[in-house]
Amino acid sequence: MSTIIFEEVTKNYGRVQGISNVSLNIGPGVTGILGPNGAGKSTTMKVLLGLARPSIGSVYVDGVNPFDNFDLRNKIGFVPEYDCFYEHMSAVDYVSYFLMIHDFSKEEAVEKAENSLIELGLQDSMYRKIRTYSRGMRQKTKVARATAFNPQILVLDEPFQGADPTTRHLLMEKINSWSEEGKTILISSHILHDVEYLTDNIILINNGRVLASGNRHEIRKLMSNIPIQIKISPIDKNQLRPLVKRMLDEKWITAGRLLESEGEIILETNESEKFYTEFPQILEDEKIIVEKIVSDDDTLDSLYSKLVEGKQWK
Amino acid sequence: MIEAKNVIKKYGQVTALDDFTVDIPKGKIGILGPNGAGKSTFVKIALGLIESTSGEITVLGENLDKNSIEIRKKIGYMPEHDCIPNKMTGVEFLIEMGQVSGLDYQTATQRTHEILGHLRMGEEKYRLIEEYSGGMRQKIKLAQGLVHGPELMFLDEPTSGLDPNARQEMLETINGLAEISNTNVLLSTHILQDVETVCDYVIIINNGKLQIKENVKELVKRQTDTIQIRVGENSDEFISILKQNNNKRNIEITDRWIRIPYKNEESFKEIISAAASAKCQLYEMERIAMTMDNIYLEVVN
Amino acid sequence: MEISKMFKRFPTLFPPIFKDCSYRLITNKLTWVLVAILMLPCALGLLVYYEFSGDRISEEVNGEKIYYTSSGELLHEDLRVLFLEISEYFGIGFIALLLGIMFSSELISEEYNLKTMQILRTSPIHPIEIFTYRYISGIITGVILLGLYSTIFYIIVMMGAGIHGILEEIGLLALVIKIVILNWIGFLSIFCAINVYFERPYLICFIYWLFWEQIMSGQNYQQITLTHYINSIIYDSLTEMGWSVTASDYGLVNSNNDTIATDPLISTFIILIVGISFIFIGSRGISSKQF
Numbered sequence: 001m002s003t004i005i006f007e008e009v010t011k012n013y014g015r016v017q018g019i020s021n022v023s024l025n026i027g028p029g030v031t032g033i034l035g036p037n038g039a040g041k042s043t044t045m046k047v048l049l050g051l052a053r054p055s056i057g058s059v060y061v062d063g064v065n066p067f068d069n070f071d072l073r074n075k076i077g078f079v080p081e082y083d084c085f086y087e088h089m090s091a092v093d094y095v096s097y098f099l100m101i102h103d104f105s106k107e108e109a110v111e112k113a114e115n116s117l118i119e120l121g122l123q124d125s126m127y128r129k130i131r132t133y134s135r136g137m138r139q140k141t142k143v144a145r146a147t148a149f150n151p152q153i154l155v156l157d158e159p160f161q162g163a164d165p166t167t168r169h170l171l172m173e174k175i176n177s178w179s180e181e182g183k184t185i186l187i188s189s190h191i192l193h194d195v196e197y198l199t200d201n202i203i204l205i206n207n208g209r210v211l212a213s214g215n216r217h218e219i220r221k222l223m224s225n226i227p228i229q230i231k232i233s234p235i236d237k238n239q240l241r242p243l244v245k246r247m248l249d250e251k252w253i254t255a256g257r258l259l260e261s262e263g264e265i266i267l268e269t270n271e272s273e274k275f276y277t278e279f280p281q282i283l284e285d286e287k288i289i290v291e292k293i294v295s296d297d298d299t300l301d302s303l304y305s306k307l308v309e310g311k312q313w314k
Numbered sequence: 315m316i317e318a319k320n321v322i323k324k325y326g327q328v329t330a331l332d333d334f335t336v337d338i339p340k341g342k343i344g345i346l347g348p349n350g351a352g353k354s355t356f357v358k359i360a361l362g363l364i365e366s367t368s369g370e371i372t373v374l375g376e377n378l379d380k381n382s383i384e385i386r387k388k389i390g391y392m393p394e395h396d397c398i399p400n401k402m403t404g405v406e407f408l409i410e411m412g413q414v415s416g417l418d419y420q421t422a423t424q425r426t427h428e429i430l431g432h433l434r435m436g437e438e439k440y441r442l443i444e445e446y447s448g449g450m451r452q453k454i455k456l457a458q459g460l461v462h463g464p465e466l467m468f469l470d471e472p473t474s475g476l477d478p479n480a481r482q483e484m485l486e487t488i489n490g491l492a493e494i495s496n497t498n499v500l501l502s503t504h505i506l507q508d509v510e511t512v513c514d515y516v517i518i519i520n521n522g523k524l525q526i527k528e529n530v531k532e533l534v535k536r537q538t539d540t541i542q543i544r545v546g547e548n549s550d551e552f553i554s555i556l557k558q559n560n561n562k563r564n565i566e567i568t569d570r571w572i573r574i575p576y577k578n579e580e581s582f583k584e585i586i587s588a589a590a591s592a593k594c595q596l597y598e599m600e601r602i603a604m605t606m607d608n609i610y611l612e613v614v615n
Numbered sequence: 616m617e618i619s620k621m622f623k624r625f626p627t628l629f630p631p632i633f634k635d636c637s638y639r640l641i642t643n644k645l646t647w648v649l650v651a652i653l654m655l656p657c658a659l660g661l662l663v664y665y666e667f668s669g670d671r672i673s674e675e676v677n678g679e680k681i682y683y684t685s686s687g688e689l690l691h692e693d694l695r696v697l698f699l700e701i702s703e704y705f706g707i708g709f710i711a712l713l714l715g716i717m718f719s720s721e722l723i724s725e726e727y728n729l730k731t732m733q734i735l736r737t738s739p740i741h742p743i744e745i746f747t748y749r750y751i752s753g754i755i756t757g758v759i760l761l762g763l764y765s766t767i768f769y770i771i772v773m774m775g776a777g778i779h780g781i782l783e784e785i786g787l788l789a790l791v792i793k794i795v796i797l798n799w800i801g802f803l804s805i806f807c808a809i810n811v812y813f814e815r816p817y818l819i820c821f822i823y824w825l826f827w828e829q830i831m832s833g834q835n836y837q838q839i840t841l842t843h844y845i846n847s848i849i850y851d852s853l854t855e856m857g858w859s860v861t862a863s864d865y866g867l868v869n870s871n872n873d874t875i876a877t878d879p880l881i882s883t884f885i886i887l888i889v890g891i892s893f894i895f896i897g898s899r900g901i902s903s904k905q906f
Contacts, residue, residue: 034478050737076737162475284590290582291579292600295598
C-alpha cells in the first residue's frame with residue numbers, strides 16, 4: 001500500500017508556472033487527474049516521479065522525497081504521454097533493456113518482458129521493431145515497460161491516447177485489476193468517460209491549482225450553492241404528474257419539471273441528502289415504482305464543466 | 315450517400331475488402347473498426363484515392379470509376395496527422411487551399427472568412443499557425459477540407475489529443491456543420507463516445523466485411539439486464555435486505571456500486587422498499603444502457 | 616548507489632546499452648556522410664597508385680622489393696609523411712572531430728529528444744552509469760571505425776612502397792591509432808558533457824574546439840588545451856622514430872621559442888584525467904537536470 005503526499009507544492013519553470021500550492025493525498029486504487037492542456041497534470045506527475053524538484057513545499061512518496069531517490073524507482077512505473085522508444089528495438093528488447101536496469105539478469109528480464117507483453121496482447125508483434133508499431137501497440141509497449149517489474153505505484157499520463165477501442169478496453173481491464181491488487185495508480189486522460197469508468201476518485205486541476213480532489217460524488221455535495229437536479233422516471237407514465245405534485249409539497253424541493261415526451265421528471269433540491277434518504281419512503285407510501293433515479297450533476301462531464309470551465313449553470 | 319456493391323480490394327495476397335456491400339445514408343455517419351480491418355481502405359476507395367479490384371461504388375450519386383475528378387470537388391478530407399504549415403497565418407493558408415481547389419482569390423477569401431466564422435475562430439485567424447493551440451490547429455485542418463464547399467466531409471480522428479473543452483467544441487462544430495451547411499459527415503474515430511454524441515448512423519467494419527450498420531439513437535437505447543444502484547449510509551442493512559429478496563440471484567458489490575440483475579418491474583420495487591426500510595440514501599438506480607463500447611467489443615471480438 | 620554495486624551490474628547493464636548505442640551510431644545517416652568524406656583520400660590514394668606506380672624504381676634486397684622515388688629517395692619515407700599529414704586532417708583531425716561531436720549528440724542529446732532520458736531518470740540507474748556507458752560505447756564505436764579507417768588508408772597510401780614499405784612504417788600506424796584512442800577518450804567526454812548542459816550542442820562543441828583548442832594551442836598557455844597533450848605525444852613519438860621534426864612544427868613552443876612539450880606519459884595521464892573528470896561533470900548535469 002503506497003501513498004503519495006503533496007504538501008503545498010509549487011513548481012515553477014523559470015518564470016513559467018507549473019503547479020501552484022498543490023496539496024494532495026493519494027492512496028491505493030485509481031485516481032484520475034483531469035484538466036485542460038497545460039493545467040499542470042504532467043508537472044504534478046513529474047514532481048511525484050522525482051523528475052522535477054518542487055520550488056516550494058515537499059512531496060513524500062511512501063514517506064520519502066522522490067527526487068533522486070534510487071530505492072523508490074523500483075516502486076514506481078511511469079507511462080509518459082509522449083513516445084519514448086528506441087525505435088530500432090523490438091518490444092521485448094525494449095522492455096528487457098529497462099528490466100536489466102531494475103537488476104534482473106538477462107534471462108529473467110527477457111522472460112518477464114515477454115510475459116508482460118503477452119499479457120497485454122502483443123504476442124504476435126513483440127519481436128518486431130517498434131518502428132513498425134501502431135499507436136495502440138506503442139501504448140501497450142509503454143505500459144508493459146512500466147509494469148513488468150511489478151511496481152506498487154503507477155503513473156499513467158494519457159495511456160489511452162490514440163489507442164483503438166479494443167486496446168483501450170484491454171488497458172482499462174488491466175488497470176482495474178492492478179487497482180484491485182492494491183496498487184496506487186494515478187492516471188490522466190482527456191476522455192472523461194474513460195476515467196469515470198475506472199474510478200470515482202479524481203483530482204481536478206486548472207492553471208496549476210487543484211480545484212477539487214476526492215470522490216466525485218463528495219465533491220458535488222460540497223458544491224452546496226448549486227442545487228442538484230435529479231431525474232426520475234416512473235414505470236407508469238400516468239404517475240408523472242401526481243409524482244411531481246407530491247414532491248413539490250416537500251419544502252426542500254425547490255423546483256420540479258415535467259418532461260412528458262421523455263417520460264421523466266426533473267426535481268431540483270438544495271438538500272440532496274434529505275431527498276435521497278426520504279425519497280424511497282415517499283415512493284413506498286405513494287405506491288409509485290420508478291425505474292430510474294439519476295443525477296447527471298455528479299458525472300465527470302458536469303463536474304468538469306462546472307469547476308474547470310466555470311459553466312455553473314450549464 | 316455512398317453505395318458500395320460487392321467491392322473487393324486486394325493488396326497482393328492480402329484481401330482488405332472482401333465482397334463489401336453497404337448503403338450509407340445521408341447525415342453524420344460514424345465508421346468504426348480495428349486497425350487493418352479495412353476501414354481506411356474503404357475510405358480511400360470512397361475518396362477516390364485508390365481503385366477497387368472489383369465491384370462498384372457510387373458516391374453522392376456519381377459513379378467513382380467515371381467521375382473521380384468531378385467527385386473530388388464534392389468531397390472534403392480532414393486527415394489525422396498534422397499537415398499544416400507553421401509559418402503561415404490561418405487565413406493565408408486557407409485562401410491558398412481554396413485557390414488550389416479552383417476558387418478565384420476573392421471567392422476563396424470570402425469562403426475562408428465564412429468558414430472560420432462558423433468555426434468560431436476570432437482574431438487569432440490572423441496569427442501564425444505555429445502559435446495555435448491543439449484545438450485551433452484541428453479547426454484549421456477541418457477548415458481546409460471545407461473551403462471548397464464539399465457535400466461530403468471525411469473526418470479522420472478529429473478529436474484525437476484534444477482536451478475535454480476543445481473536444482467538446484470540435485464535436486459541437488461537427489454537429490453545426492451538418493445543420494448549417496448540410497454537409498454530410500463521415501467520421502472515423504477511436505473515441506466511441508464521439509460517435510454516440512455526434513453520429514446518426516454507425517457502421518462497423520471488421521475483417522474486410524461490414525459487421526453492422528445501425529441507427530445510433532436506437533442502438534444506445536437498448537438496455538442491459540442489469541440494474542446499477544448506489545446507496546449511502548446503512549448500505550450493509552440495505553444489502554442484507556436485498557439479499558433476502560434475491561437469494562437466488564447474484565448481487566455484484568464494489569465500493570463504487572451495487573449491481574443486481576433485472577428481472578421485471580418488481581426488481582425496482584424491491585430496491586426501493588429495501589432502501590426505505592434500511593433508511594439509506596438511494597443515490598442512483600438505473601438499468602445500465604448499452605454503450606458504443608459494449609456494442610463495438612461485441613461485434614469486433 | 617555504491618560504486619561496488621555499479622561494478623557488479625556492469626556485465627549485465629553494459630552489453631544492451633552498448634548494443635543500442637553502437638547500433639544508433641552506425642545507422643545514423645550523418646555517420647555515413649562523414650565516412651564517405653573519410654573515404655575521399657582513400658579513393659585519391661588508389662588513383663595516385665594506379666597513375667604513378669610505373670614511375671617508381673625498385674630494387675630487390677634479400678628477396679624484398681624496396682621502392683625508390685625517381686630522385687632516388689626511399690619511397691616509403693616519402694609516403695609516410697603524406698599519410699601523417701592527411702591523417703591530421705581526417706582520421707585524427709577535423710573530420711574525426713565532427714564525428715565525435717555527432718556521436719556525442721546522438722548518445723546524449725538524442726536521449727533527451729526521444730524522451731528516453733525521462734524513463735531512464737525514473738529507473739534505478741545512476742547518472743554516472745547513464746553517462747559512462749554511453750561514453751564508453753561511443754569510444755569503442757569511434758575507435759573501431761577510425762582505427763579501421765586509418766589502417767585501410769595506411770595500406771592504400773603505403774601500397775606504393777610495397778610490402779616492405781608497409782612493414783617498415785607500421786610504427787606510424789600504431790601511433791595514429793594510439794592518437795585516435797586518446798583523442799576519443801579526451802574529447803568525447805567533453806563533448807558528451809557539453810551535450811548534457813547545452814541546448815545546441817553542435818554549435819557549442821564547435822565553438823569550444825575552434826576557440827579553445829585551435830586558437831589557444833600554439834600559444835603561451837597551451838597547457839590548458841587537450842591539443843597540446845595530443846601534439847606532445849605525436850611530437851615525442853615521431854622524434855623517437857627518428858623523424859626530423861621540430862617542436863614548432865606542432866606548435867609546442869612559447870613566445871620565446873622555447874620547447875614546452877609535455878612528457879608523453881604525463882600527457883596520456885592528463886588526457887585520461889580529463890576524460891574521467893568530464894564523466895563526473897556530465898553525470899552531475901544529468902542528475903540535476905529537471906524535466
